[in-house]
Amino acid sequence: MDLDAIPSAIGAPGGWEKRPDAWWLEAPRADPPALARVLLEAGARLVTMTASAGPDGEFRVIYHWDGEGRLLNVAVTTRGAALPSVAAVTPAADWIEREIHDYFAVRFAGRDLPPLFLAPGDAPGALGRDLRPDVAAEGKDGKVEG
Numbered sequence: 001m002d003l004d005a006i007p008s009a010i011g012a013p014g015g016w017e018k019r020p021d022a023w024w025l026e027a028p029r030a031d032p033p034a035l036a037r038v039l040l041e042a043g044a045r046l047v048t049m050t051a052s053a054g055p056d057g058e059f060r061v062i063y064h065w066d067g068e069g070r071l072l073n074v075a076v077t078t079r080g081a082a083l084p085s086v087a088a089v090t091p092a093a094d095w096i097e098r099e100i101h102d103y104f105a106v107r108f109a110g111r112d113l114p115p116l117f118l119a120p121g122d123a124p125g126a127l128g129r130d131l132r133p134d135v136a137a138e139g140k141d142g143k144v145e146g
Contacts, residue, residue: 011029013026016072021071023070029077044066045065046092049093051104082108087108
């Protein structure tokens with residue numbers, strides 16, 4: 001796997017940073033499906049995804065990949081609290097995207113997001129209610145109302 005080719009292939013402005021825990025790539029504007037295709041073609045597999053709230057109402061979604069025994073973390077920033085789904089490219093993302101949606105109300109475009117744990121009538125964003133003032137405008141199906 002040629003790690004050096006991945007940043008330019010996904011339009012990331014910088015290169016990999018080797019940290020004690022893993023390799024990191026900041027790619028705030030990368031297209032997640034394109035990112036997934038590049039990493040899959042390089043022989044990597046999606047391990048998991050995590051999300052955290054940013055100071056500007058957006059979210060940092062980190063795609064954690066295993067590339068030949070190396071942990072590769074690629075951080076992407078939501079746009080309008082949304083990102084394109086990677087579930088069609090790598091089915092391992094299905095459940096994880098649903099959880100991130102339920103917890104933070106991040107929308108993953110291009111797929112249905114049935115709730116995992118929400119009670120009937122609950123809106124997405126169980127953990128993000130204090131972080132996302134717009135979640136009150138979302139219906140339980142994750143679609144923006146009004």
